[in-house]
Amino acid sequence: MPWRVGPALRKxxxxxxxxxxxxxxxxxxxxTVAAVRDYHARFLSIWPTVADLxxxxxxxxxxxxxxLGYYARARNLLRCARAVVADHGGVFPDTYDALLQLPGxxxxxxxxxxxxxxxxxxxxxxxxxxxxxxRLHDEHRPLPAAKPILTxxxxxxxxDKRAGDYAQAVMDLGATICTPRSPACGICPWRDPCKARVxxxxxxxxxxxxxxxxxxxxGIVYVARRADGAWLLETRPESGLxxxxxxxxxxxxxxDPKPDPPLDADWTLLDEEARHTFTHFHLRLKIMCxxxxxxxxxxxxxxxxxxxxxxxxxxxAMRKVFDLAHAxxxxx
Numbered sequence: 001m002p003w004r005v006g007p008a009l010r011k012x013x014x015x016x017x018x019x020x021x022x023x024x025x026x027x028x029x030x031x032t033v034a035a036v037r038d039y040h041a042r043f044l045s046i047w048p049t050v051a052d053l054x055x056x057x058x059x060x061x062x063x064x065x066x067x068l069g070y071y072a073r074a075r076n077l078l079r080c081a082r083a084v085v086a087d088h089g090g091v092f093p094d095t096y097d098a099l100l101q102l103p104g105x106x107x108x109x110x111x112x113x114x115x116x117x118x119x120x121x122x123x124x125x126x127x128x129x130x131x132x133x134x135r136l137h138d139e140h141r142p143l144p145a146a147k148p149i150l151t152x153x154x155x156x157x158x159x160d161k162r163a164g165d166y167a168q169a170v171m172d173l174g175a176t177i178c179t180p181r182s183p184a185c186g187i188c189p190w191r192d193p194c195k196a197r198v199x200x201x202x203x204x205x206x207x208x209x210x211x212x213x214x215x216x217x218x219g220i221v222y223v224a225r226r227a228d229g230a231w232l233l234e235t236r237p238e239s240g241l242x243x244x245x246x247x248x249x250x251x252x253x254x255x256d257p258k259p260d261p262p263l264d265a266d267w268t269l270l271d272e273e274a275r276h277t278f279t280h281f282h283l284r285l286k287i288m289c290x291x292x293x294x295x296x297x298x299x300x301x302x303x304x305x306x307x308x309x310x311x312x313x314x315x316x317a318m319r320k321v322f323d324l325a326h327a328x329x330x331x332x
Contacts, residue, residue, distance in 0.1 A: 018092040018117035019050045051090045054081040063313035076104025094118040116164040123155040124167035128174025134206035138195035142207040216282040221250035223325040224290045234301035247318040262298040265290040276317035
């Protein structure tokens with residue numbers, strides 16, 4: 001992975017870039033490596049240093065993040081970058097405790113950056129490490145209650161030297177060999193001490209407490225295009241889902257949303273609705289479309305000229321709305 005510096009490069013005197021490591025860890029939360037690669041490279045090309053990122057416009061960063069999901073991470077990314085510049089002279093602190101004081105950095109990220117970027121002997125525990133520890137010790141207590149137990153197991157194995165290499169090796173072990181289904185026990189370097197392999201229970205670990213059924217929320221969005229081709233969009237409130245992101249004006253998301261058009265217009269309901277799944281609920285959005293005259297004055301939102309509008313800058317849920325609505329509102 002491009003944000004890593006392995007033992008050979010370390011030996012050659014090439015240190016990890018704490019900024020690149022931190023950026024990768026924030027992006028990788030709840031997201032796959034495959035999804036993060038291009039975003040990580042793009043961010044580093046646009047904002048090569050933490051100072052560059054700290055000086056960026058919020059809207060530009062949110063647009064570059066669009067499609068990666070969990071948008072609170074993008075807001076925290078900016079808060080943290082600005083704190084590093086304002087409080088630490090643009091240099092990331094190199095200890096777990098100091099990193100933990102930065103906005104948006106929790107125990108996992110603090111441990112990961114301290115270990116990988118600064119080779120501190122911190123215990124890094126993600127989902128891959130939890131799975132390896134549960135199988136290595138044949139631990140059947142279910143997650144999330146078992147997390148402190150699995151963290152303790154991981155801590156016992158964390159070395160004082162080369163902790164960063166070790167942390168990445170265990171995460172890679174879980175990602176490539178000790179996989180959720182069909183673990184490749186025959187080629188695992190820990191096959192002999194693995195208690196779950198001996199017991200034949202590896203495929204069923206770690207156990208997890210059953211999740212509750214995912215609820216569904218509903219909403220109404222209003223997609224309007226002015227006679228000159230401009231689109232009516234608004235920046236969502238900083239707090240809440242998709243906070244600070246560009247989106248279509250709309251209702252609240254609830255069991256029974258009330259119509260809330262941004263202006264009086266001849267709205268047409270599309271036959272299809274946009275569907276998207278967030279971490280804790282499914283979302284179904286009815287789509288209302290309208291063409292507006294040049295003199296239209298919406299109560300909220302702003303018109304973005306067609307030449308300046310990019311669907312790629314929208315979060316995924318809002319881009320799904322656009323994909324359904326744009327054919328109806330495309331220019332003749």
